[in-house]
Every structure is written in C-alpha cells, then in structure tokens.
Amino acid sequence: MGPGAGANGVVHGHATRATFRTSLTEAMAELLQEDPRVLLLGEDLLDPYGGAFKVTRGLSRRFPGRVLATPVSEAAIIGAATGLALGGLRPIAEVMFGDFLLLAADQLINHAAKFRAMYNEQVTVPMVVRAPVGGGRGYGPTHSQSLEKHFLGVPGLKVVAPTQLHDPGALLRAAVEDPDPVLFVEHKLLYPLELQAADHDGDVFPTAWVQAGQGDPAVLVFTYGGGVRWCLPAIEQLAAAGVPAMLCLPSRIDRFDPCPWWLEAGEPRAVVLVEEGTAGSGWTAELAARLAEAGTGAHIRRITCADDILPAAGHLEDSLLPSAEAVVAAALELAR
Amino acid sequence: MGPGAGANGVVHGHATRATFRTSLTEAMAELLQEDPRVLLLGEDLLDPYGGAFKVTRGLSRRFPGRVLATPVSEAAIIGAATGLALGGLRPIAEVMFGDFLLLAADQLINHAAKFRAMYNEQVTVPMVVRAPVGGGRGYGPTHSQSLEKHFLGVPGLKVVAPTQLHDPGALLRAAVEDPDPVLFVEHKLLYPLELQAADHDGDVFPTAWVQAGQGDPAVLVFTYGGGVRWCLPAIEQLAAAGVPAMLCLPSRIDRFDPCPWWLEAGEPRAVVLVEEGTAGSGWTAELAARLAEAGTGAHIRRITCADDILPAAGHLEDSLLPSAEAVVAAALELAR
Amino acid sequence: MAVAEGDLAVEIYAQMALIRRVEETLQSLFRQGRMRGTTHVSIGQEACAAGVVGALDRGRDFVFSTHRCHGHFLAWGGEPRALFAELLGRETGVCGGLGGSQHLCWNGFFSNGIQAGMSPVAVGLALARKAAGESGVGVAFLGDGTFGEGALYESMNLAALWGAPLLFVVEDNGYAQSTPRRAQHAGRLAARPTAFGIDTVTQEAGDPMAVRQLATALVHAVRVDARPRCLYLHTYRLAAHSLSEDFRDPDEVEAWRQRDPLLHMRARIPAEQADAIDAAIDERLAEAVAAAESERPARPRVSQVTGATPAAPIGGER
Amino acid sequence: MAVAEGDLAVEIYAQMALIRRVEETLQSLFRQGRMRGTTHVSIGQEACAAGVVGALDRGRDFVFSTHRCHGHFLAWGGEPRALFAELLGRETGVCGGLGGSQHLCWNGFFSNGIQAGMSPVAVGLALARKAAGESGVGVAFLGDGTFGEGALYESMNLAALWGAPLLFVVEDNGYAQSTPRRAQHAGRLAARPTAFGIDTVTQEAGDPMAVRQLATALVHAVRVDARPRCLYLHTYRLAAHSLSEDFRDPDEVEAWRQRDPLLHMRARIPAEQADAIDAAIDERLAEAVAAAESERPARPRVSQVTGATPAAPIGGER
C-alpha cells in the first residue's frame, strides 16, 4: 500500500495526555470491553504489578478472569495463545522482553504462522504477540535486543511496530482484528512518550510520514519503531542545514515496499535506512534490496546497530546503536 | 575476503568416488581420530542407523563413546554442546532437520553466540551445529525449510553452507577449528552428489566460482548451498544462449560481501541472487543491499522461494522454489 | 452385556483392521514409487488409536496427533480416500496436498511434524472450548521420544494449572526413531506427568478393549472436572520408524509380532465376521486408491495472505 | 567440634553479611542515580549463596547462576570492587562493563539473563569436566519461577541420563517477579527433579549452617558418583524483585523479616566478632565503591570476531 493508495493526510486527534503506553492500555481495555473473545496472557500481567512495562496495568482489575498471568514459559504462552485463537478467541500474548521471543520461535514460525496455509485455509490463527524491544536502558545483552528482524520474511506472519507518531492503540486493534498472527513490537523507550500528530496513509496498518524543510525532499529516511528517536531529530537537523528531508515510518514492517514512497517523495537521490537491529539481513537489507531491484538508482545507506552484543554500560551501548548524528552524516554524504 | 585476496585457482583433487556425504563423514572420522576433544552429539546418530541422513554412519562403531545419541531435545543438545565447548571440547552437534533449529534459537543466539563477547573474551565457544536443510523431497512444511536466513546477522555466529563444488569435509574441519560457534547447513539433496572440481579462493571458508561461456561474464549469479542445483545448469544455459555467465558460491554465507566479486568479474551489469529460503530479509536481501550501498549500479534480481509454506505435493513444492529457468529468465531480462 | 461387548469388539477390530490395511497400502504405494516424501506408519499400535479415539465424541471433542497420525485420523472418522489423496498430492487430499503425511487437519483433528510442538496448542484449544462453555475434551497424543522436548512440560504444567480438559495419551513404543527409550530418558516416564499435577494411568495396549474402557473412563473424568489426565500406553510398532531400514533386533520384533493386538482382537470375534470386515476394507481401499489416483493434482494456494507483491522495476532507466 | 563449628558460623556470617551489604550498597547507588539499568538483589536469600557456594572447591568446581547472581558471585570469591565496577560500566568490571548485573563470568562462574537458559550449558560443562577426568562439580542455581521453562527439564533429563556431575540448587522464594508460586505451578515442584531421575533433598534456608551441611554432603555425593542431585531450598527475598515496587503483602514480608537468616547467623556468633566483621565490610565496601567509581569507563570491545567490514562505495560514479 503506497502513499498514493489511501493517503489522506488525516491528523490524529489524541486526548492531550495520551502516551504511547496509555494508548495501548486503553485500546486493550476497549477491546476487552467490546469483544468477549479478547483475552490477555503473559508473565506478571496482573494488578497491581500490571506487567513489567505496566502496559496492562489496571486491566486485570477491570476485567477479572480475562487477563492471565502465566508461568515463565514463553513457548507455551505462544502455543497456548495459538490454540486459544484456533478455538475462536482473540488472544493478546505478551512476551516480557522481545529477547525471549527466541524461546517461542518454533511456536511462532513452525506452528502459528503455518497453520492457515498448511491446513489449506481450514483454520486461522488470529493472535497478537506483543513484545517490548530495544536498548537504551542499560539492561545488557539479553534484555536490550531488537530481534524482530529474525521474524521478518516468515510466511503467514505479520510484524507491526508502532511509534508515537502512529496511533499505537489503533494499530493494536487492527492487529487483533487481523485473521493472522501478528508480532507487535513496542520499543521500551517509547512507552512514556506523548503521542504526536503526523500524516499517515489509509492503510489498516498506516505508514506515517514527516517532512522537514521546504520543497521536494533531498533525503528520504525510512525507519520503524524505536528508530524514530534518531530519525526525527535527524530530519530536523538536515532541514536546518538546508537539506529538506522526509521521514517515512511504516507501522507494518514485514514486506514493506519503500519504492512507492520513494516515487511519491519525488525520487530523492539519497535514501537512508535505519534500524536498531544489528547489521545483516535485517529490515533495512530488505528495503535496500527492493530499492535496488526496482532500479531506483537511489544512493542508499543503511544505519544499524553494530554487529555486536549490546553492552550493559550505557556509553558503550550508545556507541554501537545508531544515532541522529550518524543518520545526518550519512544523509549529507549521499545528498552531497 | 575477495577473490583477489587469496585466489589461486586451485582445483581440489578428490578421490574418485567421494560424495558430499562421504566427504563430511570422512572429515568427522579424521577429526575424531586426530583430536581427542572432538565429539559428536545429536538424535539417532549411532550405528547402525547412523543419523537420519546417514552422515555419521560408521562413526560410533569406529569411535566408541565419542558419538552420543541424544534425547529429542534440540535446545538441550545445543546448550550442552555449548557447555562442552566452554569446557575445552570441540563438539559437533547435529540437528536432525534444519527446521528444528528454531527450538534452539535461544540457545544459539542468546547463549552460544553471545558468550565470548558478553563475557569480555574470557571464554570461547568452539562448537559446530550441523543441520540438513532444504526442500525437494516432499517432506512437507515442517521438514523442508531453509531457515538459515533467520540465523544470519547474529553477532558472534558464523554460517557455513557447503556445496559439491567445495570440499565439504575441509569446510567442516575449518568450522570445527574455528573458535566461534558455526552453524553448518547441508542441503539434503546434495548428500549423494559426487564432488566436482571448481575454482576457489584461498579463504578458510572458500568461495568457489564457475564460469560458463567465453569472455567477461555478462551475468553474475550468486547462490549458496542447495541453490547450486539451479544455478549451475542456469549458467550453462546462459552460455549456450550466447550470454557468458559466472556463478559465485561462497561457503561462508554470513556477512558475505559480493562487491569484490562483482569488481573481479568485470562489473557485469546483471546480477542474479538466488536462495532457497523464502522471500524477505534473507541472504539475497543482504547481498542486494551491499551491492546497492556500494554504488555498483548493477541491475539486480533476487530469486527466492515464494512467500509461502512449502507444500508436501511435489509439483506444488517445485512451483514455489526457484528454478534454473527462473534464473535464466531473470538473467536474460537484466542483461538484455 | 455380552452382546454389547461383542459389538464393541467388532467395532474395535474393524477400526484396527482399517488402520492396518490403509497403512500397508501406503507402504506399498511408497515401495512402488507411486507416492513420494516419507511417512510413519503405526502398524502394531492400532489399539491406541482405536481404543482412545473411539472414546471421544466427534461432535464436541478434538484430537492433536503426531507425525504418526494416520491411525488417529482414521479412527476419528477421516476418509481413507482423502488420506491417500493427500499423500498423492491431489486436490481432494485432507489438506489439498499441502500437508502430506504429517500435517493433517480435518474437523477438529490436527497433526504437525514438530515433536511436542502441538502440546501447548492443544492446551490453548482445550481452554478455549472450556471458556465457551462447551464440554469438549481434547486428546493430545505423544510418543515416548517426545518426552525429550521441553515444550511438553511447559504444556503439562499449564494444563494442570489452568484446568485444561485434555487427555494426554502416550504411545510408548519403546523407541524414538532408532534410539531405545532407556538411552533417551532418566527416571520413569510415567512418573513425569504426575510431577506436573496430572494423574496418570498406565496400560498395556496389547488389549484394545481394556484401552477403550480406560480411555472412556478418563475422557469422562476429564469432561466432568475439566482437569487434564494422562493415559500412558505401552505399545510396539511392528514396522520401521519411517520408510528407512529397521535396525531393531529381529527376534524382539518377531516376539511382538506374535502378540500383534490386531490378531488378538480378531480372535475375539467370529471368524466369518472378521473375514467379512477384511473383505469390505480391501474393497473400500482398492476403490479409494483408484479414486484418489484419478483425482486432479493439488492446486497452488489461492490466498497468499501476507504475500509480497513482486518487485517490478519502477526506475526510468531500464 | 565446637571450635570448628564456631569458625564455620563466623565464615558463613561474614559471607552473608558481605552479600547483604554489597547489595544494599547497590540499591543505594541505583537510588542515587549513580548506576543505571536494573538489578536483582538477593537480600534475605544469602544463606543459599553462603551455604551452597561455600561447599564447593574453587580449584575445580564451577557455578552457573541466574539473574539474581551477586550473592553467588561474592560467595564464589568474586571481588565487590569488580562487581561495582561492572555495574558502573567501568573497564575493570567483572566483564569489562559489557555484561552488567545479570551477565557475569569469572573463574568458572557464569550467569545469564535468560531463565533456565544456562541449565543445558551447565550440563555440557559438567560433562566436559568429567570427560577430562577432573572431579569437578557444578552448581546450577534456579528459582521457583524458572521451573516454568522447558529447557530446564530437557537439561535435568540429560544430566541424569548421561551422569553430569551437577547439583541443581533451587532457591524457592515463593515468587517469580510478582507472581506467587501457586499461580505458576501445578503439583509439587520438589517432586519434579525426582521424576527425571534426580534425587532431591528439601531444606529451609532459614538455617544457613544446615544448608552448608547438606550442600557439603550433596556436593560430595555428586563428586563421588558423578550423578546429578537437587537441593531444594525454601527461602524468601526481603527486597523487591528488582528496582520496581514490591506489591507483596507487607505483613508477609515483615513476618519473614523477623526471621531474617542474617540475624539468625549473627546471633550464633559473639557480638563483638559480628561487629568487627560488619565494620570491616563497611570499610572494604566504601573503598571498593570509591575505587570502582574512579576507574576508567569501559572500553569498546577490541576483537569483533565476525564483524563485517563496513560497506564502502566501490562504484565509479560517486
């Protein structure tokens, strides 16, 4: 779905104090209220604790019996959610840290994602797996990763990543209403942020965009999820330096095609692709490949986490992650 | 390591009857013979059965106590191998079908691959995980996949994929001698094939290449592992059609940089990237991204498995997998 | 009682004989090269399928099976013709030729090729049915080798903790592929479910009637209190693990062949009746194979849900 | 005996007091914003670390720990200063500042942040040491919540099957994060290792001397026959799970605080001796913190083993 398709430039009107986190919490409350098939499961979701990142806080009190605290069993959580979905329910499972998704990789890829296709459309698995991801909090190598790249390109599996420039709750609702399993990755650093208005297209999982500077963008930046924290300042800095730039933020990141956006943006020469995951066969690799295959001739630079573990020490972590400076530098070099 | 680096055009001299499978078996026999630290573990490895694909046949009889048949516990197999490696041994673990690697994804990615870096170089994990992968045998959706793409771009993890144009046994030896964990993927259809001579560079994990037709190649094809079964006939067909073509077959597929090869090949306009894994953020995405980022300006086409489960029915499976025809067609279109 | 028991014996024999003949037919189709891929037959273990699945109510219950699933599928009422068509890659196969031998789905029956992978899924479905106020009971079949997989224990714990109406049925045939049970497991397997709060009953599957009786009682118990149970069956497969060679001690196999539960059941009903059953099965299967082989090849999937649109050149330069 | 026992009590008290004060120091460093990230303290559980780790031989044994690893690390002989430096992100940290609170490695001590993920690794290392003919014993610590993870059972089975010289030590503090044990597990947890062929002994960790005695006996038993055992300790953490709020019933926490094993141990040795120990610890830790804070920031890793060379433009056109 390109920007041309359903682009309508609608700006979301959010309650003044809505944050990324409350938007998600409220959406789950509404879903639980409206649809008896919806239920939540995951580790430590119950009140008063309300989940490690407090996204489900208040829900178990409001909806007794509809929020389930599970054992520390990631594979069984996802497997059970799959069975609940097969049985007509609409489970939203939480994996406490996205790093632990690897424990459920078999359930997600060899079970949930396969059933509809391999059973010849006799069943669907309308399940959502929420997972907080990302670094920047000094949690160290096993609690800071952005492993969603390993779940891209999986037949039958969608991957959605909201930012504060989307409506995270609406995205979660769309994921719940989707007939297929959706991996829903939430960057930890975004939770406290207030939602921000942005243009977006009309897709069920909309792509948001922001332009900085006047005239056709000389630089087009693509990122998703937590990448917004570097790319938003970066395009402002570029604009301030006289280089008009556009940031494109898909919310559905699997199978995202940057080409229509590049055309729409006026075929800018410079394209910067940014992701927090480590280098190699990730999200930006797919985008770069599509831009290349389509013959855009764009000058492309990927900015990713370095090819290394994420250290606990904050200054080391920062030195490996992307940054606004890196995005700006790459953009200026390409646009030069 | 580009072709310039250690290219020596050496052609392997193999015993007449050596196959892909016997090369691996013999290499393991030699390693067991030479190095008391080497041991094998995996499901059903013992004689007379000798493993699901018979790669370890004869070894448990020749080396009693050095080949361990495990329970059906993929996570524990890889975890135990990791501990054995920490303890100074050189384990070679077999995962019966590459599809089951997902059950060990956490062990591979959050444990084995991380230890050396996250423990600040105090330990190494010299472990090899062998896994037969790929389709073409009608084994259905959970026994036919090429999931190695999900293990690319993992800090600390190498991925090696031999073909019959390499020396599979030598590659396995190099993997065993490597200080870091190596995922070693063997395409099921290659096992019975006789080894074939080819040019190769001087890397520990060499890249092999084959040229078809006279003069500078108009088309450069990259693939690995099982992809050789389509690409080898494809370059011959291209040559027969008057289009000189070159096939480049890296054995180490993680972090492979196609750019030096493209330069060496005379900067051909047409580059076809072929992998058996499904579309999206896979091996060919990374290659295309590198070619694009480097500003090669090459015309690129990726050929992958369709974005779908691999059906059991043979004709359906064939219809989703790449083929020599698809490679030829893409090459001709690009080179036109 | 005698009459009812006689009827039951006939029913069970017919079920077992059907399974046996279907799988023998599959073996010969593979041998003749008329099928490709691989398959796992349950020859010798039919009492497990006939005994357990027959205790279920097809209207509300459901079955999670394994790689060795044909017997369970047939006992559940699946059509031999649809099974043959599936393995032949025909459009009319159970899953349109997509799944093949290990990946079946039909009317509340599911199998998958990943050992123990279906156990948490079974827990989830059982809980969904329970939440819907249906009194359905699920059966989750497992082999002894599958006790190697951690996901099984996560599932047993969850099933017992949350009260999933699920009967775990273990078909302990003493081997996982080529490896004997004692080389795979420490402790006594049947003690494991108990340690996860699941009451477990052990039974020799050589007596199909006893299996049925026990399964009926257990399914009833699960239905009543919606708590999981485990039925641990000792059985033996008389055929090789899959299509590969059988390396077990021939004497051991022969000893079990002498105790073939199918023959045991056959002896419990009148010979003419058994002959008639056999003849009817042979006729039915001959027709089923012929029909399946004449059916159209499986068609490519229509809806590719999350399919990417193929990249097409959009730049101006080509 | 009285003297020896007195010595032992002093040793154990000193160990426990050190752990307590180190973790209290960590808490206040975090509160003051001098550390970032997160941490899990073992306040209240020190008897497990002091009792068990002290039973090991640092020359040949090894320890696999969990997210709640500081106590185990210190009991193993790890330096408070190196631990502070690690959490402060200093070059001289246990792992050069790379691992942080949960990911420690030093001299045969390993921890990782993935629940149960280290258990198969511990089995492997134990087998390697056994293969080398060393009589080393490994301890693998676990929490009650960690019994949710399937990998643990795969590991217990393998350990018992292959005879890994490993002592599984469970610190059952009744909670996993915010969730009480009874809301996570069916059946009796201590029965589970037994079902995998691992003899299990249960003990209240309120009595540190008894823990040491039992641990010593079990480590010896494992060393002699190279078969795994399990020591199942009942304990309680007096602090919150991590740095977040503690939602447990304050009365419950208070009741356990009254039974604080550290006070119990303190009462078993002469008061002046205890005071002296405390004072020495305080002095040592003040120095350690000051030293750690003055050390150089952690340096980027040098060898990036499998690092990719950054893509550089090679085409002629730019």
Ligand SMILES: Cc1ncc(C[n+]2csc(CCOP(=O)(O)OP(=O)(O)O)c2C)c(N)n1
């Ligand atoms: C996760 C996984 N690991 C390994 C296999 C390969 N495999 C297929 S059947 C089998 C043995 C299973 O043994 P058991 O559970 O006893 O069942 P049986 O074959 O005896 O019926 C194995 C290891 C698999 N299908 N899935």
Ligand SMILES: Cc1ncc(C[n+]2csc(CCOP(=O)(O)OP(=O)(O)O)c2C)c(N)n1
């Ligand atoms: C695989 C995995 N899942 C979840 C977590 C998050 N987590 C950290 S500690 C913890 C609770 C562990 O409970 P327990 O084993 O009882 O240890 P305790 O914290 O009580 O010492 C959880 C769920 C994790 N670290 N790893």
Ligand SMILES: [Mg+2]
């Ligand atoms: Mg078996």
Ligand SMILES: [Mg+2]
């Ligand atoms: Mg606990």
